[in-house]
Amino acid sequence: MSKNRVSRRQFLNYTLTGVGGFMAAGMLMPMVRFAVDPVLKANAAGDFTATKLNVDKITKEPQRVDFTFEQKDAWYESEVTNTAWVYKNDEGKIVALSPVCKHLGCVVAWNTDKNNPNRFFCPCHFGLYEKDGMNVKGTPPLAPLDEYPYKVKDGILYLGKAKPRKEA
Amino acid sequence: MKWVPADIEMYLQAAEYVDTAIIPLLPIDLEDGMKDSATKTEFATLLSGFLERQFRGRVILMPGIPYQKGMEDNVLPQLEEWNKSLGKVSLRHVFFITSDLAWKQREDKIGGNLLWVPSLPLQQMDERSKTAALEDQAAQLMSLFAQKWEESDTV
Numbered sequence: 001m002s003k004n005r006v007s008r009r010q011f012l013n014y015t016l017t018g019v020g021g022f023m024a025a026g027m028l029m030p031m032v033r034f035a036v037d038p039v040l041k042a043n044a045a046g047d048f049t050a051t052k053l054n055v056d057k058i059t060k061e062p063q064r065v066d067f068t069f070e071q072k073d074a075w076y077e078s079e080v081t082n083t084a085w086v087y088k089n090d091e092g093k094i095v096a097l098s099p100v101c102k103h104l105g106c107v108v109a110w111n112t113d114k115n116n117p118n119r120f121f122c123p124c125h126f127g128l129y130e131k132d133g134m135n136v137k138g139t140p141p142l143a144p145l146d147e148y149p150y151k152v153k154d155g156i157l158y159l160g161k162a163k164p165r166k167e168a
Numbered sequence: 169m170k171w172v173p174a175d176i177e178m179y180l181q182a183a184e185y186v187d188t189a190i191i192p193l194l195p196i197d198l199e200d201g202m203k204d205s206a207t208k209t210e211f212a213t214l215l216s217g218f219l220e221r222q223f224r225g226r227v228i229l230m231p232g233i234p235y236q237k238g239m240e241d242n243v244l245p246q247l248e249e250w251n252k253s254l255g256k257v258s259l260r261h262v263f264f265i266t267s268d269l270a271w272k273q274r275e276d277k278i279g280g281n282l283l284w285v286p287s288l289p290l291q292q293m294d295e296r297s298k299t300a301a302l303e304d305q306a307a308q309l310m311s312l313f314a315q316k317w318e319e320s321d322t323v
């Protein structure tokens with residue numbers, strides 16, 4: 001037998017603390033989880049929409065990609081189709097630009113104006129953007145095109161919500 | 169821009185950039201052609217909505233004008249009025265969009281530009297081909313808009 005024998009009193013103390021601890025933890029854990037929940041949710045915010053585009057098919061030439069998601073507008077739910085111009089820049093990085101003109105919100109297109117090849121062109125007021133989305137000085141737009149954050153999963157391109165970029 | 173407060177606010181700040189109005193003409197037939205007129209109304213509405221999305225910085229999409237089939241001649245003077253009043257607030261280009269053939273026959277009496285587009289049987293299409301069909305039609309109209317603007321901008 002060992003020298004420190006556990007007395008009856010000690011044994012009861014240990015077991016009661018143990019059991020009590022478990023019970024307290026059982027009560028407190030859900031509460032803590034409840035309080036912390038909003039934080040966890042914010043971390044998991046992933047508003048990315050799958051496009052039909054395979055990442056291998058992205059070239060250096062901007063191409064039009066349409067993707068559809070559900071949008072709730074007051075009580076009216078609808079499917080909204082967004083467009084992005086997607087290409088790989090010289091460093092091989094994927095760039096996804098929003099087609100919405102920063103002037104008054106018309107839709108720009110790549111390479112549609114004969115006098116300005118390899119630029120994004122806005123048909124409304126003849127705004128121009130360079131391939132990297134920078135607005136051309138002297139045309140109406142005052143800011144570069146918005147850029148979509150992107151993710152690649154299983155070889156498919158996912159696009160998030162378009163974000164404005166810094167001033168040119 | 170649409171006829172909603174948020175867009176009109178934007179218009180008031182950028183009025184000098186907006187010179188075009190789109191007005192859909194929407195037929196309502198209460199007799200045999202009920203469904204047919206509904207198809208035409210839907211198509212003209214969707215098409216104008218699509219054009220507004222493409223050109224929202226230069227165009228105001230007005231609420232459509234509904235009229236009873238057979239009453240087109242009564243509506244004609246109204247359209248002229250629209251043309252005049254819109255011209256006064258420097259909306260120089262007025263496009264009436266419709267699928268109703270009745271207007272094509274009265275084209276020369278309408279002051280503005282009439283865009284008559286035959287309606288497609290959208291009802292039988294799924295969402296994807298619907299969008300594609302509309303886009304096809306709209307693409308042709310878009311070049312027409314661009315052409316009109318170019319003409320007026322160079323003058």
